[in-house]
Every structure is written in structure tokens, then in C-alpha cells.
Amino acid sequence: MQSNRSGSPASRGLLAAMHPTGQAGLTARFFALLNDRRFLPLMLLTPVLVFFIIWNTIPLLWLLGLSFQKYSLTSGDDPAFTGFANYLEILGNSSVWQDLSRTFVWVFLSVVLQTGLGVALGFLFWGSHKLPGRRIALTLLFAPMVLTPVATGTFFRLIYDPTFGILNQVIRAIGLPSVDFLGQSSTAFWAVLAVDTWMWTPFLMLMTLAALGSVPKAELEAAEVDQLPWHQRLRLIILHHGKFILMLGVLLRTIDSFKTMDLVLQMTKGGPGSTTNLVALTLYRQSFESFNLGWSSALAVILLLISIAFTSIFIFVLNLKRRGDAA
């Protein structure tokens, strides 16, 4: 039997049927290519891939290239390849290490606080289907999440203001001396952390509600009838079904929290001193205020690697748990 490249009519597909192969030329060839099972997926992916390469891969490679160069816009010198000099400088820079460790404390505290509060609120709303005003309360709680950090920052700077801020008016009303929350090093970090928590707790509440929504009602009812104690219901049923969504929420919040910059910039500009100076703010200042493009690119690469490390740990843990379930 003679083999035929165009195949039987059945294998030629719809597009080929619309464009008979008898017609020679570019169009016919193009459609023949479309009909080839090997190329079709690739061609369908092409638009996304093009955008991904233009907006993601190329800038990333550019960044990587810059990080190996001495390149400052203020010096007037041409960029010069310096190998790992930027990286070594950063790793030996104690102020960067301080910013980094402050950021880790920031990430840890914000994620723990927001997860704790978010999960608690999620459970509260989950169990309150019949409470009046539930919808209004939910809408109000979600509001902070949709505000821009710049607006939130401005808004809270007014609230915290030592002379005319409402918080200090309340403090004075109960007979205490006013506090410059953002202006003194003992309170600034906590004041900003409180605002970040106000902003992002709803996100974890939302994730908790989504996670709880994925728990089959019948299993909870069976547990109730079977008289299982609450800790078994939590572990065997609620966490089993909800943990993936919840962990995803925690992961997203961790990465996002690591990148916090706008809120701090708007509220304290990293001060007083450097008490609220998070590493993303350092990065911003070095690139857009001091124009040390080489140095800041190297820092950006380091931060990217740290983010990837976070993600990998989470994914590893989740996969481990999944494998455990399948056993």
C-alpha cells in the first residue's frame, strides 16, 4: 500500500476539508500545517508565548545581564562588565542584610497575623449563614483589599497623625498623651504592620471561605451524627478538603508580603531611621532614586531567587501531603 502524506479524508480534519490540498500555495501550506497534530498545540499557544517572551523572558534576561555590570545613570560612565562584583558587594553590605532580616520579620508577622485573623473570620462567617447583616459585613470587610495601597497609606497617615489624627484625638480624649505612631522608631513598624494586616486579612478570609466551601456538607453531617469531636472534624474533613486552597492563599500572601513597598513608601518612606525600610523599598530607591541599575538588578535577582525558594518549599510541602493521601 502506498503511504500518502496528506492521509485519509478522516485524518485531514476540518480546516483541510475547507481548503482542499489540491490548491498549491502559501495558504494551503499554512492550513496543512495547522492540521498537523504536532503543530496545532504550538500554534494555539503562540500568542501567549509571544507576549510572555516580550514582557517576561526578555526583561528577565536583561535584568540578569545588567546585574553583572557596573551601570549607574548618574556617573555618566558606560556600563562595564564586572562579573559577580555587584552580588559580592550586596552580600557584604550589612545594611542590605538588615533590610532583609527586617523584611523576613515583616513577612513572618504579617502572614501569621493575617492568616490567623483571616481564618478566624472565615470560620465565623462560615457558621453564620442566617445572621442578619452578613452580606453587608462581608462587603465592608472586603473593602480594604480593593483599595490601592497608596490610598490606604494616605488615609492611615491621616488617622495616625499626632496632632489632628482621629486616633490621637481618641487617645487624648481618654486622658493619655498623644503618640506619633509613624514618627517614632518604637511604633512605626507596628503601625505599618497594622495597616498591612487591615488590608490583607480579608484576602485570607476569602481564601478560608473558599476552602471551607470546598468541604462536602455530607461529610460534616456524617461527622456530626457519628459524634466525632471537633479536632477530628477539623483534621479529617475540613483541613483535608480545604488545605490546598488555604495553603495557596498563604503562599500568595507570603510572596506578596515579601514585595511590600508602596504602603511603606507612602506611610513612612522607610523611616524613622530605617525602622520600616523593607528590602523592596531599598531596591526601589537604588534603581529609581540613585539610578544604580547594575547593583539594583543584582538585588532584584537575589530577591527573585528568595521568592522562588518560598514557592518551592510550599509546593514541596503540598505535594508531600498529596502523596501521603494517595498512599
Place this chain on the structure above:
Amino acid sequence: MPDIRLDAITRRFGQQVAVDNLSMTFDEWTVTCLLGPSGCGKTTLMRMIAGLETPTSGRIFFGEREVTHLPPRKRNIGMVFQYPVMYPTLTVRENIALPLDNNAGLDAKTCQARIDEVLNILQLGAVANRYIDQLDAGTRQKVAVARAVARQTDIILFDEPTTNVEVNAKLQLVRAFKEVAQRMRQTIIYVTHDQTEAMTLADQIALMRSGAIVQCDKPRALYNHPTTEFGGWFLGSPGMNFITAAVKGGRIEAPLFPAPIAAPSGIAEGEITLGLRPEALRLQAAPGAGTVPAVIEDISITIGGRYLFRLGIGGISVKVKHAGGAVSGLEMRRGATAHLECPPAQIAFFLKGQRVAAAAG
């Protein structure tokens, strides 16, 4: 005394009344099937007995104890759900053991003995150490049954447990339920819309419609003596034929009878509905005493190999289920003429949907 007593139970969902002022006692150690079409309130009724719903009004008693407002965990019942519930991440054996482990009054030895007993009754021994994702729906449901049974509660509730199970596994499951019901002394309520299941399992069937129990009786009695048109229609496959006929001078005239038959006593004039079981009607090839000629409109075959005929007689249509194979000598085709006999003793009479006693003699 683990009987279940419902005292004027009503449950409304907004404007809709799911269960309407229902009173009923389920005797201890009996299997009662709540049978009815979708939306008749049977599941709501069971969920109220379980405590998963609260009645809008009325009271529920387990023996002498009032449980109306107790949460399910305080009612000490077993329940099997429509969706086979197994606790994930646990093996079959661990699933059955879980509620027992929480029961402080039980020592480990008794627990193991009980688990082995139910594994044995439900033939789950081979899968005892398997996890949930290795089991089909039918087996999962058996595990759910085992878990409920092993607790040896006085009351077990089944909420359409075979709905999500494939047909072959269904039969096996129903057999397993039967076995469980016979071995364990428990008061069992079983919700189903499947009359075969109800007939197989029940000591008594409570037939429900629109939030009320229409009739509650032994399966055979329910089938033989439906008190309502609904009962006659719902039970049986297919249900009764209903024919409206005129009564004149205490006699009923209908195309089904060669001569008028006696109407129930007390009914001299007016209209009456006759209920005829398709399997009570007889079909033959040649005319005989008491037969009328009828035209075959349709022939089909039912489960069990019986023929189901639809016959036209003087403008009415009746279903006839013929026992055995083909009718001897009859032309088995549409348009052929057969002879139908309708034994007057087998007729149920209904007035406004309610059964009336047949005529004496």
C-alpha cells in the same frame, strides 16, 4: 424503648411546606421505608428525625425522650447518606473504628469484635485495609453502612443510600441492608423513591405525598389495598389503570364489562373511578365468559419477561400485564383483536381519590 414518635411535625421552607402537620409512630425494631416521589418531603422528614433540620412546629420523641431541639450528636443515631461518606485519609477499618474510638464506654476488644462482625456481615473483609480512593461508590456506601451499624445505636436512618450507586452494586447493597436489618435489633427508617427497594426491605412502608403520609402498611397490604388513587398509581410497575365510569341505579356500566357490575354499597348514582391492576386483567385469544373484545395498541416486554399490552376498548385505553410468555393463539401484533377479562373482585373503587369499600357480593 427506641420507638420514634412524631407529634404534629411541620417544616416550612419559606412559603413551601415540606412536611405538613405529620404525626406517626415508628415501632421499635422495625424497618420502615418512607416511599414517595421526589419532593414529597420524605428526606426532610428523615433529616428532622436525625436532627439535621429543625421542625417549624411539632415534637419528636425517641421513646420517652423528647429530642426535637437536640443536635444530631446528642441523639445517638446512625445515619447513611445519599452520597457515600467515608472519611478521607483513613482505611475502611479505621473508618468504622473512628466513631467507636470516641465512645468512652467501649474497650478495645469489644470494638474489634464489633468491627469484625460488621465487616463480615457486609463482606468487606477483603477491603478492610484499603483507602477511599481505591473503592467504588457501592463499596464506599457499604463502609458507610458498616460505620453506622457498628455503633449499635438504637436507631439507624438511611437517606436514599443507593441513589449514587450503579445498578449491579445496588442489588448487592440492598441485600446487605436486609442482612443487617435482620441481624441487628434496631429501629430502621429508610428513605427511598424506589418501590422495589421498599418492597424488598420494609416491614412497613409509609407512602408519602406532599408532606403527608398517605398510607402506612405492610408492603403486601399497601400493594393489594391502596387507600388512595395515588397509592394505586405509585405502587406497581406500571401502576393501576384508572377508569372513570357512570353509576346508574347502583350498577356500573363500562366498556370493560359485558354486563353492568354492582357498585359499592351506598353509591347509587354519579361517577366513580375504577382502579385495575395491569396484572389482574386477563387476556385470551378467544372470547369467553365475562370477556370483551379489545384492540392491541401496543406490546412491550417488561423486566422479568412479562408482556405489557396496551389495549383499546370502546374509546378507553388500559394496560395489561400478562403472566408467562405469549398468549396462546393470540396474534401478537398491533391492531389484532384480543379478549379481555376484568374480574370484578379485583377492582378497587375510588371516590374523589379515596378508596371506597367494594360491594358485598
